Amino acid sequence: MNKNRIYRIVILLLFLTSISLIILLTNSKSSISSLEEKVENQATIIKNLNQYTKQIESNLTEARSNIKKQKIEKKVSASKEFNDYVTDSLIRSIAEYDLDRFKLTIRKIGKYEFDKLTAKNQSNKYENIHHVDWKENTDENTERVNDSIFVFKLDSGIKDSLNNEDIGQMSFSAYKYAGFIDEINSYLFAGQYFEAHDCVLINKNTGNKKKLKHHVVSSPKNQTLITYDWDNWVYVSGGITIYNIVDKKLKKRLEFYPPGCNSYLAKGCRWSFSDVNITSKNSIVFTCEFQDAETSQTYNCYALMNLKEK
Structure with missing residues (x-):
């Protein structure tokens, strides 16, 4: 084989190789272009899915x-409706009582009227005498000897005492000095017992002791003293x-016991006086504390009580 023929064969092979490479590269570019298009489509789909997911999450959060x-609105609305129903029913149910010597009327009032009436007097200054933070305020006639013994002086000059007692078997009596009520010339003590409270009056002239209910309200201006009980655990009133x-002595005028359970509500409702203020000789304002006997939900409203002698 001569050199020219070999040369031509080599040239032909190179040409064919070049053609093959051109065809291969063209096909590769086409494949790459197709793949790139697919990748772009997938990226678009993923982007749209992300936006859709965010929209769904936003909708769920809003929902x-x-x-x-x-x-919350339904609960508040239901609570308000029930509260209004209970308080309105409560006051309507005890709107008027005919007692032996008095006609007693009670009506519901708003907080503004309650605040306005109570701002004019300080008749409830003994309201918190059973609270742990109540501070004794002694004078020259009174002295706390120790945690168990309190000594006070009578008008005769004789000293007497009131002692705490440990009776045993979870029974005890403990007394805390609450103050001196000048209009009845008496010392006032807050008494605490096992699951009970009351008040003790000791006459400075005679030394005689008188038990009163849990709370004491005194009004020098109206020459009136009120005492009442209520249990803020079960909301049962002691009247x-x-x-x-x-003449510096207490003369009982009226004793009133509100209904402990009222039949006008299917579930029943216990209620009691609280935060009593004397506004005149024949009227008081108070917070009516009450509790649904079945659900134990508690509510309150403000009320005005008037007395009229028959």
Whole structure:
């Protein structure tokens, strides 16, 4: 084989190789272009899915917020309706009582009227005498000897004492000095016992002791003293007693026991006086504390009680 023929064969092989490479590269570019297009399509799909997911999450968050808001609004609305129903029914049910010597009327009032009436007097200054933070305030006639013994002086000059007692078997009596009530010339002590409280009056002239209910309200201006009980665990009232102050002595005027369970509600409702203020000789304002006997939900409203002698 001569050199020219070999040369031509080599040239032909190189040409064919070049053609093959061109065809291969063209096909590769086409494949790459196709793959790139597919990748772009997938990226677009992923982007759209992400946006759709964010939209769904946003919708779910808004839906949860709306549901929560509706539940709260429904609960508040139901509570307000029940509260209004109970308080209105309560006051209507005891709107008027015919007692032996008095006609007693009670009506519901708003907080503004309650605050306005109570701002004019300080008749409830003994309201918190059973609270642990109540501080004794002694004078020259009174002295705390120790945690168990309190000594006070009578008008005769003789000293007497009131002692705490440990009776045993979870029974005890403990007394804390609450103050001196000048209009009845008496020392006032807050008495604490096992699961019970009361008040003790000790006459400075005679030394005689008189038990009163849990709370004491005194009004020098109206020569009136009120004592009442209520249990803020079960909201059962121990009633309210109103005394006239005559010649520095207590003269019982009226004793009233509100209904412990009222039949006008299917579930029943216990209630009691609280935060009593004497506004005149024949009227008081108070917070009516009450509790649904079945659900134990507690509520309150403000009320005005008037007395009229027959």
